Amino acid sequence: MKFKYTVAAGLTDTRGKMVKRPILELEIVNAAGQKLIVPAVIDSGADTTTLNAQYAAFLGVDLSRAKEREIIGIGQNRVATRIATFAFRIPAIDIDMEVPAWYVDTKHVNILLGQEVFFDSFKIKFEKDHDVFEIVKAKK
Amino acid sequence: MSESARSVGYELSVPDPRQEFLEGASYGIVASMEEKVVEGLNLSAVKEEYAGKWVALSRDYRTVIAHADSLQTLLKRSDAPEQVVMQVLPRLGYAPSTRG
Numbered sequence: 001m002k003f004k005y006t007v008a009a010g011l012t013d014t015r016g017k018m019v020k021r022p023i024l025e026l027e028i029v030n031a032a033g034q035k036l037i038v039p040a041v042i043d044s045g046a047d048t049t050t051l052n053a054q055y056a057a058f059l060g061v062d063l064s065r066a067k068e069r070e071i072i073g074i075g076q077n078r079v080a081t082r083i084a085t086f087a088f089r090i091p092a093i094d095i096d097m098e099v100p101a102w103y104v105d106t107k108h109v110n111i112l113l114g115q116e117v118f119f120d121s122f123k124i125k126f127e128k129d130h131d132v133f134e135i136v137k138a139k140k
Numbered sequence: 141m142s143e144s145a146r147s148v149g150y151e152l153s154v155p156d157p158r159q160e161f162l163e164g165a166s167y168g169i170v171a172s173m174e175e176k177v178v179e180g181l182n183l184s185a186v187k188e189e190y191a192g193k194w195v196a197l198s199r200d201y202r203t204v205i206a207h208a209d210s211l212q213t214l215l216k217r218s219d220a221p222e223q224v225v226m227q228v229l230p231r232l233g234y235a236p237s238t239r240g
Contacts, residue, residue: 006180010188011231023181025224034215037199037224039181052227054194054211092178107192110227132177 026088046114053103197224
C-alpha cells in the first residue's frame with residue numbers, strides 16, 4: 001500500500017518549502033476496549049520504536065518494573081527510557097503487530113516507528129521524489 | 141473513494157498512470173495502473189499554540205475536540221469513540237539518531 005507524505009503544518013525547510021513526513025495512522029486499544037487513533041512517524045533513523053511514556057498508562061503497560069535504557073538523539077543529553085512492548089493495528093493494511101519499544105518521558109516524541117521488528121516485518125520504500133512511501137508485508 | 145476509507149478520514153486517490161510511468165521510468169519501475177494511494181493526514185488544525193500539549197482531534201482531523209497537558213487529563217475531557225490523539229511537538233526541524 002502506498003501513502004502520501006503528510007505535511008508538517010507550519011514547518012518549512014531551508015528552502016521555505018513545507019516539511020513532509022512519512023506518517024502512518026495506528027490504532028491502539030486498551031484493556032477496557034477504548035480505542036485511540038494515533039499518528040506515528042516511520043523513522044528509519046530510530047533503532048527501536050520510541051513513544052511517549054504517557055501512552056503506557058493508557059495501554060496498561062507497567063513501566064515501573066520495566067528495564068531502563070539510555071538513548072541519545074531526542075535531547076541534548078542522554079535520555080532514560082523504559083523498555084516494554086507496543087501493540088498496535090495498522091488499519092490501512094489491516095495488520096496487527098507488537099514491537100519492542102522504548103517509552104520516553106518527553107514532550108518531543110509522540111510515536112516513532114523504528115527499525116527493530118517493524119522494519120524487519122515490512123518492505124518499506126521511501127519515494128520522497130514523488131511524495132509517496134510504500135509499506136508491503138515482508139515475505140519470510 | 142470507498143465508504144470505509146471515508147469513515148477513517150483517509151482520502152484515496154488513483155495516481156495518473158502516465159505520471160506514474162514517467163516517474164518510474166527513471167529507475168526502471170512502472171507502477172501499477174490500479175494502485176491506490178492513501179492521502180497524507182491533514183494536520184492543519186493542530187496549531188502552534190498546542191505545542192507541548194496533548195490534543196484530541198475529530199476522526200477527520202478537522203476539529204480539535206480537547207487539549208490538555210497530559211494524555212490522562214485529555215482522555216477525561218474527551219471520550220469520543222473515534223478520536224485521534226497525539227502529543228503535539230514544537231514546530232522545529234527533526235533529526236533523529238537514537239543509539240542506545
